[in-house]
Amino acid sequence: MTYSFLNTKNTTIKICGLKTEEEIDVAVGAGADAIGFVFVEDSPRFIDRSYAERLLLQLPPEILPVAVLKNYGDLGDFSNWPGWLQLCGDEDVQTISSSSCPVIKALQWNKEEVIALDQSTHIEAILIDGSSGGLGKMFDLGELIAMKETLNKPIIIAGGLTPKNVCDVISKIHPAAVDVSSGIESSRGIKDPSLICEFIEAVISSSNT
Numbered sequence: 615m616t617y618s619f620l621n622t623k624n625t626t627i628k629i630c631g632l633k634t635e636e637e638i639d640v641a642v643g644a645g646a647d648a649i650g651f652v653f654v655e656d657s658p659r660f661i662d663r664s665y666a667e668r669l670l671l672q673l674p675p676e677i678l679p680v681a682v683l684k685n686y687g688d689l690g691d692f693s694n695w696p697g698w699l700q701l702c703g704d705e706d707v708q709t710i711s712s713s714s715c716p717v718i719k720a721l722q723w724n725k726e727e728v729i730a731l732d733q734s735t736h737i738e739a740i741l742i743d744g745s746s747g748g749l750g751k752m753f754d755l756g757e758l759i760a761m762k763e764t765l766n767k768p769i770i771i772a773g774g775l776t777p778k779n780v781c782d783v784i785s786k787i788h789p790a791a792v793d794v795s796s797g798i799e800s801s802r803g804i805k806d807p808s809l810i811c812e813f814i815e816a817v818i819s820s821s822n823t
Contacts (some may be wrong), residue, residue: 615677620768624821630795631659640807644814648678658803688712711736723753744773777812781820
């Protein structure tokens with residue numbers, strides 16, 4: 615399956631950490647391009663694989679399902695995953711290359727690590743966060759803005775994004791995609807349908823200006 619995620623001139627949208635059928639219906643209906651399913655057990659957004667398989671049935675074929683993993687033991691367990699993997703831990707090149715699915719490598723902002731990952735042949739994109747993930751912390755975009763034109767890999771921005779600030783971030787960095795989780799929650803781990811819609815509408819409007 616060839617997804618439009620990252621393969622468009624406009625910034626695309628990944629909504630991460632959805633846990634219910636209702637949340638997925640809202641995100642898909644509002645125009646999300648990718649949905650992240652969190653398989654990190656200490657996350658408040660964790661769901662188990664069997665439940666995720668049921669939720670996958672709700673996704674239209676054009677919506678990319680992303681399995682979010684952190685230092686997972688054997689990526690071979692996801693050999694039949696229908697979408698991509700997002701690796702958020704300390705995964706080395708050998709581990710990344712063992713994935714039979716396309717990989718998004720996520721990391722807390724670090725200039726040297728981004729430059730190194732940009733040379734990797736084993737990843738599809740680099741996701742840059744302001745924390746280790748899911749904590750809603752933004753990083754200073756200045757250095758990334760200065761070096762972005764030298765990078766080859768698509769860049770996904772995460773961390774601290776909300777419906778109120780995402781347009782400003784897009785105007786400054788023009789990322790391939792944005793990824794949101796805590797910024798659309800009413801409380802930790804609980805998504806707010808209205809905020810999901812507001813976030814997606816903001817990103818779409820920024821692409822039309």
